[in-house]
Amino acid sequence: MDKQxxxxxxxxxxxxxxxxxxAYLQQEGKKSVSSQELGARxxxxxxxIRKDLSYFGQLGKQGIGYNVDELLQHINRILGLSxxxxxxxxxxxPLGQAIARYSxxxxxxxxxxxxxxxxxHKVGTEFAGLTIRHVDELPMVAREHQVRMAIVAVSAExxxxxxxxxxxxxxxAILNYAPVIVQVPTGVWVxxxxxxxxxxxxxxxxxxxSTLPPA
Amino acid sequence: MDKQxxxxxxxxxxxxxxxxxxAYLQQEGKKSVSSQELGARxxxxxxxIRKDLSYFGQLGKQGIGYNVDELLQHINRILGLSxxxxxxxxxxxPLGQAIARYSxxxxxxxxxxxxxxxxxHKVGTEFAGLTIRHVDELPMVAREHQVRMAIVAVSAExxxxxxxxxxxxxxxAILNYAPVIVQVPTGVWVxxxxxxxxxxxxxxxxxxxSTLPPA
DNA sequence: ATGTGTGAATTACTTCACAGCG
DNA sequence: CGCTGTGAAGTAATTCACACAT
Numbered sequence: 281m282d283k284q285x286x287x288x289x290x291x292x293x294x295x296x297x298x299x300x301x302x303a304y305l306q307q308e309g310k311k312s313v314s315s316q317e318l319g320a321r322x323x324x325x326x327x328x329i330r331k332d333l334s335y336f337g338q339l340g341k342q343g344i345g346y347n348v349d350e351l352l353q354h355i356n357r358i359l360g361l362s363x364x365x366x367x368x369x370x371x372x373x374p375l376g377q378a379i380a381r382y383s384x385x386x387x388x389x390x391x392x393x394x395x396x397x398x399x400x401h402k403v404g405t406e407f408a409g410l411t412i413r414h415v416d417e418l419p420m421v422a423r424e425h426q427v428r429m430a431i432v433a434v435s436a437e438x439x440x441x442x443x444x445x446x447x448x449x450x451x452x453a454i455l456n457y458a459p460v461i462v463q464v465p466t467g468v469w470v471x472x473x474x475x476x477x478x479x480x481x482x483x484x485x486x487x488x489x490s491t492l493p494p495a
Numbered sequence: 496m497d498k499q500x501x502x503x504x505x506x507x508x509x510x511x512x513x514x515x516x517x518a519y520l521q522q523e524g525k526k527s528v529s530s531q532e533l534g535a536r537x538x539x540x541x542x543x544i545r546k547d548l549s550y551f552g553q554l555g556k557q558g559i560g561y562n563v564d565e566l567l568q569h570i571n572r573i574l575g576l577s578x579x580x581x582x583x584x585x586x587x588x589p590l591g592q593a594i595a596r597y598s599x600x601x602x603x604x605x606x607x608x609x610x611x612x613x614x615x616h617k618v619g620t621e622f623a624g625l626t627i628r629h630v631d632e633l634p635m636v637a638r639e640h641q642v643r644m645a646i647v648a649v650s651a652e653x654x655x656x657x658x659x660x661x662x663x664x665x666x667x668a669i670l671n672y673a674p675v676i677v678q679v680p681t682g683v684w685v686x687x688x689x690x691x692x693x694x695x696x697x698x699x700x701x702x703x704x705s706t707l708p709p710a
Numbered sequence: 711a712t713g714t715g716t717g718a719a720t721t722a723c724t725t726c727a728c729a730g731c732g
Numbered sequence: 733c734g735c736t737g738t739g740a741a742g743t744a745a746t747t748c749a750c751a752c753a754t
Contacts, residue, residue, distance in 0.1 A: 289696075290722085290723070292699050292700075293693075293696045295695070295699065296691070297676070297689075299695070300675075300692070301676075304675070314736090315735075315736075316735080321676065322676040323678070325725070327725055327727095328724065330737060330738085331723095331737080333736095333737090334736090334737055334738070338737070339736090340735075340736050340737080341732065341736075342734080342736045343731070343732045344734080344735070346736090359695050359696075359699050360698040360699055360701060360702025361695065365698055365701075374596050374597065375597065377593070378590060378592070379690075381589050384674065385690075385691060388691050388695065389695075390691070429694065429701070453694075453697035453698070455694055455697075460515075460519070461512070461516075461538055463538070469700055471693040471694075471697060473688060474511075474512075475594075475600075476511070476515075476599055477508070477512060478686040478688070479580075479582075480604075481504075481508045481574075482668035482670075482684045482686060483574055483576060483580055483644070484510065484574050485684055486643050486644070486667055486668055486684075487578075488575075503744075505744090529712085529714090531713080540746075541714095542746075542747055542748070543746065543747075546716075546745095546746080548714095554714095555714050556714075556754070557714045558711075559714085560713065561714090
């Protein structure tokens with residue numbers, strides 16, 4: 281597929297999944313993998329994987345499959361993960377604290393470099409190796425650490441205003457844990473984490489029982 | 496739209512969002528809302544909302560819009576949220592602990608009735624008002640509380656085996672926080688929570704800068 | 711007037727199926 | 733052969749646009 285043709289967002293969203301699975305395959309000592317095999321691990325058809333990857337060039341070898349190391353490195357490069365990314369976290373309630381302590385980000389090129397809250401009891405205290413600061417200091421810290429991404433873990437009521445502060449501070453990508461859809465200007469990306477909605481979308485089917493999910 | 500025609504999963508996934516937004520509108524004292532207005536709050540087109548809702552009957556009034564109270568109650572009924580749902584949580588590491596403490600589930604008809612781990616240091620201790628039990632006791636507790644849903648917060652390595660235990664214990668819907676796609680038999684639903692992948696799918700765009708997200 | 715409900719049109723995404731390379 | 737890469741075909745999801753109800 282042509283280089284200049286840009287991949288739809290659904291494809292971009294699947295790339296991290298491919299990367300992670302390749303990393304697991306790598307750990308398992310696999311050198312090479314077919315689209316078939318890779319797809320079986322993540323419930324994606326072989327054709328889908330081949331088509332997705334074709335947006336980014338000819339990454340496989342006919343008759344052989346994909347080289348695990350190469351493809352992993354290639355996808356990481358595509359995702360911009362050859363560099364590390366500094367991220368700030370806003371909101372240090374129970375959820376924010378769990379996120380701050382979570383080690384899974386750091387392993388994958390995401391570094392939390394600032395913690396922010398407004399609660400005077402929290403501001404100034406240490407947490408997970410960082411000092412919690414007042415959100416007023418966001419612009420300063422963002423500039424200092426060249427922060428382009430943020431994680432929002434405040435209440436639904438405060439999410440929109442926090443997002444606006446972040447955007448004003450130059451943040452271009454936001455992972456929002458608050459149970460509300462936030463509005464952002466063009467040029468800023470948002471993704472939502474919403475466990476309650478996911479659970480509720482499953483109760484729909486359980487309440488119906490006769491319906492079966494796709495194999 | 497015909498009653499017997501069943502809504503695609505994308506539609507079902509949007510319903511909880513509609514419900515939540517209606518709940519906010521209700522709190523704000525709104526009595527009635529148009530598809531236009533509702534859509535503006537959650538970045539969904541008015542046509543989309545009307546078409547989605549039409550799967551479930553004629554829920555609005557021409558020239559007026561939708562009655563907030565009625566529509567909210569209707570969607571909740573559709574989602575099976577007129578009843579409450581008992582859920583078990585497996586894995587009480589930092590993430591599982593945060594989930595166990597999170598109050599947002601209970602407010603929305605989801606009740607955590609069992610906590611499970613395998614760590615002998617944790618089993619037997621109290622947490623968030625419940626006693627942590629060994630996963631061996633899963634079948635018993637699941638039967639006792641008629642548990643049909645579960646939340647998995649174990650490591651990637653253990654996720655698949657835990658899911659299999661859950662399925663064996665009769666669980667039909669799983670919210671998986673582990674960074675791996677788990678395989679389930681037909682008739683069981685899984686949804687994934689994957690913050691790292693969401694962040695990585697955004698670094699893709701940030702690393703490209705010229706590309707703008709959809710308005 | 712206003713705003714729903716819905717076929718028709720459009721756009722987006724996935725799968726097919728096969729030429730061609732190793 | 734085995735398995736990729738990819739146009740073509742097929743599905744699915746979204747948006748249009750307008751008749752119609754209030």
